[in-house]
Amino acid sequence: xxxxxxxxxxxxxxxxxxxxxxxxxxxxxxxxxxxxxxxxxxxxxxxxxxxxxxxxxxxxxxxxxxxxxxxxxxxxxxxxxxxxxxxxxxxxxxxxxxxxxxxxxxxxxxxxxxxxxxxxxxxxxxxxxxxxxxxxxxxxxxxxxxxxxxxxxxxxxxxxxxxxxxxxxxxxxxxxxxxxxxxxxxxxxxxxxxxxxxxxxxxxxxxxxxxxxxxxxxxxxxxxxxxxxxxxxxxxxxxxxxxxxxxxxxxxxxxxxxxxxxxxxxxxxxxxxxxxxxxxxxxxxxxxxxxxxxxxxxxxxxxxxxxxxxxxxxxxxxxxxxxxxxxxxxxxxxxxxxxxxxxxxxxxxxxxxxxxxxxxxxxxxxxxxxxxxxxxxxxxxxxxxxxxxxxxxxxxxxxxxxxxxx
Amino acid sequence: xxxxxxxxxxxxxxxxxxxxxxxxxxxxxxxxxxxxxxxxxxxxxxxxxxxxxxxxxxxxxxxxxxxxxxxxxxxxxxxxxxxxxxxxxxxxxxxxxxxxxxxxxxxxxxxxxxxxxxxxxxxxxxxxxxxxxxxxxxxxxxxxxxxxxxxxxxxxxxxxxxxxxxxxxxxxxxxxxxxxxxxxxxxxxxxxxxxxxxxxxxxxxxxxxxxxxxxxxxxxxxxxxxxxxxxxxxxxxxxxxxxxxxxxxxxxxxxxxxxxxxxxxxxxxxxxxxxxxxxxxxxxxxxxxxxxxxxxxxxxxxxxxxxxxxxxxxxxxxxxxxxxxxxxxxxxxxxxxxxxxxxxxxxxxxxxxxxxxxxxxxxxxxxxxxxxxxxxxxxxxxxxxxxxxxxxxxxxxxxxxxxxxx
Numbered sequence: 165x166x167x168x169x170x171x172x173x174x175x176x177x178x179x180x181x182x183x184x185x186x187x188x189x190x191x192x193x194x195x196x197x198x199x200x201x202x203x204x205x206x207x208x209x210x211x212x213x214x215x216x217x218x219x220x221x222x223x224x225x226x227x228x229x230x231x232x233x234x235x236x237x238x239x240x241x242x243x244x245x246x247x248x249x250x251x252x253x254x255x256x257x258x259x260x261x262x263x264x265x266x267x268x269x270x271x272x273x274x275x276x277x278x279x280x281x282x283x284x285x286x287x288x289x290x291x292x293x294x295x296x297x298x299x300x301x302x303x304x305x306x307x308x309x310x311x312x313x314x315x316x317x318x319x320x321x322x323x324x325x326x327x328x329x330x331x332x333x334x335x336x337x338x339x340x341x342x343x344x345x346x347x348x349x350x351x352x353x354x355x356x357x358x359x360x361x362x363x364x365x366x367x368x369x370x371x372x373x374x375x376x377x378x379x380x381x382x383x384x385x386x387x388x389x390x391x392x393x394x395x396x397x398x399x400x401x402x403x404x405x406x407x408x409x410x411x412x413x414x415x416x417x418x419x420x421x422x423x424x425x426x427x428x429x430x431x432x433x434x435x436x437x438x439x440x441x442x443x444x445x446x447x448x449x450x451x452x453x454x455x456x457x458x459x460x461x462x463x464x465x466x467x468x469x470x471x472x473x474x475x476x477x478x479x480x481x482x483x484x485x486x487x488x489x490x491x492x493x494x495x496x497x498x499x500x501x502x503x504x505x506x507x508x509x510x511x512x513x514x515x516x517x518x519x520x521x522x523x524x525x526x527x528x529x530x531x532x533x534x535x536x537x538x539x540x541x542x543x544x545x546x547x548x549x550x551x552x553x554x555x556x557x558x559x560x561x562x563x564x565x566x567x568x569x570x
Numbered sequence: 571x572x573x574x575x576x577x578x579x580x581x582x583x584x585x586x587x588x589x590x591x592x593x594x595x596x597x598x599x600x601x602x603x604x605x606x607x608x609x610x611x612x613x614x615x616x617x618x619x620x621x622x623x624x625x626x627x628x629x630x631x632x633x634x635x636x637x638x639x640x641x642x643x644x645x646x647x648x649x650x651x652x653x654x655x656x657x658x659x660x661x662x663x664x665x666x667x668x669x670x671x672x673x674x675x676x677x678x679x680x681x682x683x684x685x686x687x688x689x690x691x692x693x694x695x696x697x698x699x700x701x702x703x704x705x706x707x708x709x710x711x712x713x714x715x716x717x718x719x720x721x722x723x724x725x726x727x728x729x730x731x732x733x734x735x736x737x738x739x740x741x742x743x744x745x746x747x748x749x750x751x752x753x754x755x756x757x758x759x760x761x762x763x764x765x766x767x768x769x770x771x772x773x774x775x776x777x778x779x780x781x782x783x784x785x786x787x788x789x790x791x792x793x794x795x796x797x798x799x800x801x802x803x804x805x806x807x808x809x810x811x812x813x814x815x816x817x818x819x820x821x822x823x824x825x826x827x828x829x830x831x832x833x834x835x836x837x838x839x840x841x842x843x844x845x846x847x848x849x850x851x852x853x854x855x856x857x858x859x860x861x862x863x864x865x866x867x868x869x870x871x872x873x874x875x876x877x878x879x880x881x882x883x884x885x886x887x888x889x890x891x892x893x894x895x896x897x898x899x900x901x902x903x904x905x906x907x908x909x910x911x912x913x914x915x916x917x918x919x920x921x922x923x924x925x926x927x928x929x930x931x932x933x934x935x936x937x938x939x940x941x942x943x944x945x946x947x948x949x950x951x952x953x954x955x956x957x958x959x960x961x962x963x964x965x966x967x968x969x970x971x972x973x974x975x976x
Contacts, residue, residue, distance in 0.1 A: 250924030283891020485689020492624030518656030
């Protein structure tokens with residue numbers, strides 16, 4: 165059951181974007197599994213991809229295609245990652261781009277392929293190709309929710325965020341969708357996420373915004389510490405709105421659009437955690453007063469990925485010794501452990517090298533029983549701070565991941 | 571249920587070592603929880619300790635005491651880690667050393683304290699001290715098995731290994747005990763382990779042997795990636811055997827004793843994994859043909875600590891895509907993934923960037939159903955190799971660690 169995450173409503177269409185979805189039969193049960201996104205000619209696109217060395221065939225192809233021209237289509241399948249599939253996987257991915265290009269009279273390099281699902285299985289490209297004509301026929305601006313559903317794998321709820329903002333006299337729309345829900349520890353990239361706006365903005369600034377937004381959002385989450393082979397995040401600007409094209413970093417309009425895009429990425433990233441596999445708690449891990457970002461993140465991830473910390477949260481057990489052990493494993497040079505403070509929400513549980521004076525087990529338990537908890541660690545040695553979001557680790561996670569693939 | 575691990579039998583006493591155990595009431599249920607080990611005067615002792623920054627009070631004290639004189643006693647309690655307990659924890663640990671020193675007319679620095687159990691709780695040193703007289707009265711050479719039981723926490727079976735070997739004309743004995751079973755990823759140190767021999771050997775060589783043996787054994791295991799605050803491993807040589815004192819590294823006797831000590835440490839380390847929390851499979855992860863030890867270990871630990879790989883083993887599911895994803899996350903510079911080979915036992919499952927020709931799901935399943943499996947990764951870029959041992963991740967692990975502390 166997702167934590168604090170509602171079914172998305174009122175998703176705004178984006179001028180210059182049309183979408184369609186269908187069932188190509190990539191799952192045993194009947195469900196939408198194929199998504200087509202059409203981008204207006206001239207759209208600027210920024211993208212980041214997984215740094216997993218075994219990155220999937222579509223990741224290789226999408227990177228190549230992006231480098232050569234402006235994309236017109238994104239073709240996304242769930243149910244099969246097309247990773248660990250060698251040269252054959254590359255050929256199959258290119259084959260689907262070719263088929264779509266032929267049908268829509270564009271260049272195959274204008275098609276970006278994306279896949280998510282089981283690793284190591286042959287991509288059933290014939291099934292995908294035979295659904296393409298109906299996808300092309302059914303493209304429509306209002307199909308965002310269907311697309312959010314269609315890219316899901318073990319997600320239990322679709323993830324979409326939409327905002328309308330004013331840039332001077334002009335209103336622009338931004339809509340983003342994303343999927344999780346396991347193998348989540350994006351590394352300089354993200355899970356599948358597609359964010360589009362009709363804002364006119366230069367490609368250079370779009371790249372800059374995406375890098376910054378991803379770093380504050382998708383690169384700050386972990387479910388299980390496993391970086392996927394297929395992560396990708398696209399930020400599309402169709403330029404169909406009437407604003408004057410944003411080309412300067414110090415312009416007011418840049419600051420406005422950047423802020424809202426970071427916010428949307430954070431909401432989508434948090435939605436992935438709120439619906440993480442087996443989640444029963446949504447946890448924010450803050451590490452403050454560190455010397456630099458790297459050490460704050462090292463401590464935060466050690467806590468977030470400690471099985472013992474995660475299971476203590478599942479049990480609503482304020483077993484804070486496990487938190488200390490995790491902090492102590494983060495390889496921080498000459499950390500003075502006697503100065504470290506640890507808080508559960510606003511309650512100090514550890515200070516001066518021992519249980520905080522006045523802290524009671526009951527106070528700890530009360531907080532642990534909530535389904536959204538903030539854990540804060542003060543390193544007391546600098547001015548840097550970081551925050552990441554994670555899940556607990558429940559029986560349900562094991563059940564989901566120990567189930568046979570079929 | 572432990573995997574391939576039998577209740578220890580025929581444990582050899584060590585001339586110069588006496589032990590006793592008792593119930594100090596550190597657990598809610600009645601069980602042995604306090605252990606005293608007496609070392610003959612003049613025994614050489616080598617030791618390694620956890621590198622967790624939040625290391626426990628007894629770890630600090632034991633290190634100090636070891637640096638000042640040759641130890642006569644080890645006092646070990648289960649049920650309470652005396653970690654995260656600040657100055658008070660240090661005082662309580664010293665208090666128990668004082669009490670024992672007074673009773674046995676030795677110096678308190680000749681007592682080494684060890685604790686294992688819940689972190690962050692006050693050490694009930696009065697309970698410990700009041701049991702000391704009966705422990706001192708009951709010291710006996712044949713109490714090794716009781717000691718192995720008495721240091722257990724979530725272990726389901728005591729762990730002890732014993733060997734008799736010949737050094738020239740002299741027979742010497744070696745006996746070691748250890749405990750696990752969660753928060754296991756020793757970092758340049760080990761879980762609690764006590765190994766003793768009556769061999770005459772210099773302190774310098776004993777230190778050298780322990781460092782080497784630990785690196786090949788306790789530093790090659792992981793259950794959950796969490797390094798404990800209390801890990802410690804002691805190697806004791808009482809010198810009561812009749813061999814000529816071993817003082818040269820190139821002597822035949824040194825090579826014999828070193829080899830058998832490495833072997834004993836490996837058996838104890840593997841015993842910890844075989845009885846790891848919730849274990850259903852004993853897994854050996856080999857990484858071969860790497861450029862150096864560090865990269866082989868990085869890949870091995872990424873695989874061993876991937877929740878997705880672990881749960882696939884629990885399910886006996888040859889979902890090898892998860893293994894690739896883990897390898898790809900190990901941050902290996904310019905790894906050519908198309909040259910990487912992956913084997914389950916002797917069956918090649920992945921080569922040339924894709925599923926191995928001739929590999930069948932049935933062949934994979936057959937191996938995955940075994941309870942002892944070797945996973946081998948060939949990096950194809952060097953001559954270095956490493957092996958580590960780990961568990962799978964079952965519902966039982968979650969149950970054990972999500973149970974409330976009391």
